[in-house]
Amino acid sequence: MLARDIMKKKVLSISPDHGVRHAARTMLQNQISGLPVCDDRGRLVGILSEGDLLRRAELGSVSWRDIAAVRTKPEAFIKGHSWRVGDLMTQPVVTVDEGMPVGRVAELMAAKGIKRTPVMRAEEMVGIVSRSDILRAIAASVPDVVAGGDEAVRRAVLARLCSDLGLEKGAIDVTIENGTVSLSGQVESEALWEAARVAAETINGAGGVRNKLRIVANRGDSDG
Incomplete structure (x- = not known):
């Protein structure tokens, strides 16, 4: 699944020359928490979010009254008092390509601490992902689908344990007992023990998971 598959294609945007109050009303009326900012040619130049509006003079913020602070950080005064969206917007904008996998989009948003990101096709904004x-x-996601039958499920679970968790085939065994997946062998930590259970449960067709794995500390981690 790619960014283009989940993005909203109809995107409200605003001009850097629009007023801050107009932007706030637009967000409230459309129940959105941010607006891309585009110039007269439709090019993305910034983004205005709720966070950009938290230190406004209208809210009684007193930080701008500290003259020393204003002299060292006049940007704070500008963001607190300017009526222009262009003076408050965040730039540069974190964007993603329309062909970026959704998992990577989510990772980027988490790493940057952002709630939305415009989706681009070359230099053109074609959507937004929130x-x-x-x-x-x-x-809307569904578990991985595998061919029917106990042996197919067993092979799928074993492949998932090895590919996703890096477990060695010789250290683990997967069997099917009365429709339930049974894991045996050993892992190096409680976290891997839990991860193995989760990995097995993601396979469609696994009626249940019985985790018999033993936790054996890596010898390389012991003292001496």
């Missing part, structure tokens, strides 16, 4: 779009993708 956290709610990521949540919808999760809600």
Whole structure:
């Protein structure tokens, strides 16, 4: 699944010359928490979010009254008092390509601490992805589908344990007992023990998981 598959294609935007109050009303009326900012040619030049509006003079913020602070950081005064969106917007904008996998989009948003990101096709903004779009993708997802039969499920679980967790085939065994996946062998930590259970449960067709793995500390971690 790619960014283009989950993005909103109809994107409200605003001009850097629009007023801050107009921007706030637009966000409230459309129940959105941010607006891309585009110039007269439609080029993306910034983004205005709720966070950009938290230190406004209208809210009674007193930080701008500290003359020493204003002299050292006049940008704070500008953001607190300017009526122009262009003076408050965040730039440069974190964007993603329309062909970026959704998982990578989510990782980028988490790393940057942002709630939305414009989706680009070369220099053109073609959509926007928000956290709610990521949540919808999760809600609509289904477990991996494998061929029917115990042996197919067993092979799929074993492959997942080795490919996703890096477990060695010789250290683990997967069997099917009355439709339930049974894991045996050993792992190096409680976290890997839990991860093995989760990995097995992601395979469609696994009716349940019985985790018999033993936790054996890596000898390289012992004292001496």
